[in-house]
Amino acid sequence: MSAAGNTPGACDPPALRLSGITAGYERRSPVLRDVSLTVRKGEAVGLLGPSGCGKSTLARVAALLHRPWAGTVHLAGQPARGWRYRAPRAQRTFAGVVFQQPRTAADPRLTLHALIAEPLRATGRAVEATDRVGRLADAVGLGPELLTRRPHEVSDGQLQRACVARALVLDPGLLVCDEMTAMLDASTTAALVTVVEDYRARTGAALLAVGHDRTLLERWCDRTVEAAGLGAPDERSRTPRARETTPAGTPASGT
Amino acid sequence: MNQAQTTTAPGPKTATEPGPAPSAEPLLSVTGLTVRFRMRAGRQVAAVTDVSFGLAPGECLALVGESGCGKSVLASALLGLLPGNARTDGSALLHARGGQPRLDLLTADEPTLARTVRGRRVGLVPQSPAGHLTPVRTVRAQLTETVRELRGLRGPELAAATVAAAERAAFPADHLDRYPHELSGGLAQRAATALALVGDAPVLLADEPTTGLDRALVDRTVDELRGHTADGRGLLIITHDLAAAERIADRVAVMYAGRLVELAPAARFFGTPGPRHPYARGLLEALPERAFTPIPGMPPELDALPAGCAFAPRCPRADERCATRPEPDDGLACHHPLVPAGTASEETHA
Amino acid sequence: MNATRTVRVYTSVGLVAAVVLAVVFVPLLFPVDEQAVDMAHKLQAPSLAHPFGTDDVGRDVLLRCVYGLRVSLLVGVVAALASTVIGTAVGAASAAAGGRGDRLVMRVVDVFSSVPHLLLGIFIVAMFRPGVWPVVVSVGLTHWLSTARIVRAEVLSLRSRPFVDAAISGGASRLRVAVRHLTPAVLPQAGLAAVLMVPHAIWHESALSFLGLGLPTHRASLGNMIQDARGTLLAGDWWPTLFPGLFLIVPTLAIAGLAGVWRERINPRRRSELML
Structure with missing residues (x-):
């Protein structure tokens, strides 16, 4: 079910190239140390690792959502020129991201329709919303009635379907799925993987799927990579230090 | 039925x-x-x-x-x-x-x-142990309180029973004085399980x-x-x-x-x-x-x-009989x- | 539990409505000079003609209470709005700036918070001639601090939520995230702070007037009335003190009751009632 058939051109630049990434949240204990990873155009790479190994942080770096302390990120051959709001819009939207927990990844005030249409509105393409949202909602299996509801009125599975549609609405060249199915049952998992693979087969987009389920990622992706083998620390210490350095602060966990 | x-x-x-x-x-x-x-x-x-x-x-x-x-x-x-x-x-x-x-x-x-x-x-092992444990108290404090409440022990007996309760859920004794946020997901789950097991x-x-x-x-x-x-x-x-x-x-x-x-x-x-x-x-x-x-x-x-059968609209085997609900048998x-x-x-x- | 909450909602709404109706319509229906002195009827106990009695210069206490409440409410609402706007702006800007700017702003907030409100308020009104507006400015300028803290904390916690990451990844600008995702999330909190600020501001106005620093002494304000009646209370004439005091407490309780209902409504825990 992978899109390996779309023979990636040898001369095409890779969809994603991470080189020498060192990143983290606290100065003294980086979550990632000197990590390099390349995802070729049209390729599906699964990144495997236990909780807390920094694989989610790597996914956030790849989507330009977390600024690394060292290293470079190339998207479709272009070096990343900024992170978060400072990243050029075209680079930011090159990667479509699906997060682990649909509840926290969805603005609770938006209807599912508005949620899926939001990237179009944000990039000045609101006129396309009705048409594209309708088509994507069909693809992920959300009916018109569900689209009028807000996140607290739908199940986790339904909300994650909307989040996948949102990630696809700008036709990204790279999909970053961070534990996309960890909260979902087997049938919804298979349904969403099918949606992603249909999209990739149609557009030749690349995929970086992060997770801890080896069976799933080996079935889903062209190849899998162990996060531990990338230069991520083998085991992050969970000591009281995290508490001392950030009294009210951000959680130390990278996952 | x-x-x-x-x-x-x-x-x-x-x-x-x-x-x-x-x-x-x-x-x-x-x-x-x-x-x-x-x-x-x-x-x-x-x-x-x-x-x-x-x-x-x-x-x-x-x-x-x-x-x-x-x-x-x-x-x-x-x-x-x-x-x-x-x-x-x-x-x-x-x-x-x-x-x-x-x-x-x-x-x-x-x-x-x-x-x-x-x-x-009925002991409950919760869905999110992090949310089930009180963030501002150590695992030992919470376990001790539960042991005292459910088993009515006091003094040295209570301390020993607390350690024993942790042991039953394979929660390491040297982590008892940690706060919930200092535990990994697995250990937090064991702490919550230990609490669920106290009352036998x-x-x-x-x-x-x-x-x-x-x-x-x-x-x-x-x-x-x-x-x-x-x-x-x-x-x-x-x-x-x-x-x-x-x-x-x-x-x-x-x-x-x-x-x-x-x-x-x-x-x-x-x-x-x-x-x-x-x-x-x-x-x-x-x-x-x-x-x-x-x-x-x-x-x-x-x-x-x-x-009728709630699964019929998705079911490959559905036919007109499925318009009436099948009774469990x-x-x-x-x-x-x-x-x-x-x-x-x-x-x-x- | 549901029944008591319904009672609370209706009581609060009823009281607030009564207060608003009273301060709007009583002056229209009884367009008398509430400042007119009538020494012939001074210090009369409550009766049918004067339900709340008269004060030491013969003015009707009920009428003066209503007029006083009108002034107090005006000051309270305007000052609460002003402080909420300032607090929300400062808190949001501080959180958005982050880093050094954020720390600087919060230290300034800390410094102002360490000075008692009333003292700072007295200092501000002392710079102007007595009147309504100095009191509004004084209360508004001293009460945005807690709102700023609440809004800043809320924005900081929202800013690191995955849904903001999703918006960034979807191409949203900083402004768009602020306007479309963060502001709507903060507004209920800021609104609640504003509502809770109204009775607080009323009490501050009364305190300033009681100290003789607020409104001009001839104006009917609840603080002025209690101040004026201090002498008569010692002589056993309780009504000129009691009724303005009640007029101070009742709107406070009513607004606090409404705010409590509001707080429950915006509490996200209620949303998961169904647990599906």
């Missing part, structure tokens, strides 16, 4: 390690459990409908189904933790045991539930205990939970993780749109001849180690259930079972 067979405890899970002898008297028998939520504008949500099952000493029953199928509501109903707009019907009998009287969990009043049931007769409750209720954990931790967590049934406890584990259910369950109950559609011995369900209900078969076939194909469509909304509610009833029930009665 014919549920007598399904409350019989199955044989031991493994040949090398014989489980407790099947007992005629289950720990918990749920009969016709129904939960309705009254919503605004006269809307009614049928979260759980006519669910019946039993839980025998030493048995592990896994309740599986998609998110939003009513699994968690069922767990809340058994603990008397439903919100005010819920109405229940049927019964959930906690049988007399160790001097404790027979009690219907659905009709018991809040003081009874708080003082004699939660923690003492004969029934353990685990509501999605492995959500968000990685595979190795899931395996270890459910193995540990299973281990607690060795001394005659019953374990009801609610999960969407079929691999976890396959690993530890004696019996599997599949829930769809608020109803139990199949209740079967785990070996038969996951092995040969496999599940008999098309929905259960679809769930299994969606696993990446099997066909990895989703069941088409989505479950119906619980406030607009069809009159011999642990199955389907007009067109995949495996003829005879072969399956032979094994159930064996």
Whole structure:
């Protein structure tokens, strides 16, 4: 079910190239140390690792959502020129991201329709919303009635379907799925993987799927990579230090 | 309804390690459990409908189904933790045991539930241990408080019992003085399990205990939970993780749109001849180690259930008979079972 | 529990409505000079003609209470709005700036918070001639601090939520995230702070007037009335003190009751009532 058939051109630049990434949240204990990873155009790479190994942080770096302390990120051959709001819009939207927990990844005030249409509105393409949202909602299996509801009125599975549609609405060249199915049952998992693979087969987009389920990622992706083998620390210490350095602060966990 | 067979405890899970002898008297028998939520504008949500099952000493029953199928509501109903707009019907009998009287969990009043049931007769292993533990107190403080409250110990006895309680859930003693946020996901889950075990409750209720954990931790967590049934406890584990259910369950109950559609011995369900209900078969076939194909469509909304079989719109075997609802019979509610009833029930009665 | 909450809602709404109706319509229906002195009827106990009695210069206490409440409410609402706007702006800007700017702003907030409100308020009114507006400015300028803290904390916690990451990844600008995702999330909190600020501001106005620093002494304000009546209370004439005091307490309780209902409504825990 992978899109390996779309023979990636040898001369095409890779969809994603991470080189020498060192990143983290606290100065003294980086979550990632000197990590390099390349995802070729049209390729599906699964990144495997236990909780807390920094694989989610790597996914956030790849989507330009977390600024690394060292290293470079190339998207479709272009070096990343900024992170978060400072990243050029075209680079930011090159990667479509699906997060682990649909509840926290969805603005609770938006209807599912508005949620899926939001990237179009944000990039000045609101006129396309009705048409594209309708088509994507069909693809992920959300009916018109569900689209009028807000996140607290739908199940986790339904909300994650909307989040996948949102990630696809700008036709990204790279999909970053961070534990996309960890909260979902087997049938919804298979349904969403099918949606992603249909999209990739149609557009030749690349995929970086992060997770801890080896069976799933080996079935889903062209190849899998162990996060531990990338230069991520083998085991992050969970000591009281995290508490001392950030009294009210951000959680130390990278996952 | 014919549920007598399904409350019989199955044989031991493994040949090398014989489980407790099947007992005629289950720990918990749920009969016709129904939960309705009254919503605004006269809307009614049928979260759980006519669910019946039993839980025998030493048995592990896994309740599986998609998110939003009513699994968690069922767990809340058994603990008397439903919100005010819920109405229940049927019964959930906690049988007399160790001097404790027979009690219907659905009709018991809040003081009874708080003082004699939660923690003492039904232990809850929560979905998110991080949210279940108090963030501002150490694990030792919380465990000590629970031991004192449930067992009435004081002084050095209390301290020793606290360490012993941690040990039972394989929580390392040198981590007792840590705060919940300093624990890894697996250790937090063990801390929560330790709290659930303090009261020596004969029934353990685990509501999605492995959500968000990685595979190795899931395996270890459910193995540990299973281990607690060795001394005659019953374990009801609610999960969407079929691999976890396959690993530890004696019996599997599949829930769809608020109803139990199949209740079967785990070996038969996951092995040969496999599940008999098309929905259960679809769930299994969606696993990446099997066909990895989703069941088409989505479950119906619980406030607009069809009159007939709720799975019929998604079912490849549906025909006009499915416009009437199949009554549960011999642990199955389907007009067109995949495996003829005879072969399956032979094994159930064996 | 539901029944008591319904009673609370209706009581609060009823009281607030009564207060608003009274301060709007009583002056229209009884367009008398509430400052007119009538020494012939001074210090009369409550009667049918004067339900709340008269004060030491013969003015009707009920009428003066209503007029006083009108002034107090005006000051309270305007000052509460002003402080909420300032607090929300400062808190949001501080959180958005982050880093050094954020720390600087919060230290300034800390410094102002360490000075008692009333003292700072007295200092501000002392710079102007007595009147309504100096009191509004004084209360508004001293009460935005807690709102700023609340809004800043809320924005900081929202900013690191995955849904903001999702918006960034979807191409949203900083402004769009602020306007479309963060502001709507903060508004209920800021609104609640504003509502809770109204009775607080009323009490501050009364305190300043009681100290003789607020409104001109001839203007009917609840603080002025209690101040004026201090002498008569010692002589056993309780009504000129009691009724303005009640007029101070009742709107406070009513608004606090409403705010409590509001707080429950915006509490996300209620949303998961169904647990599905």
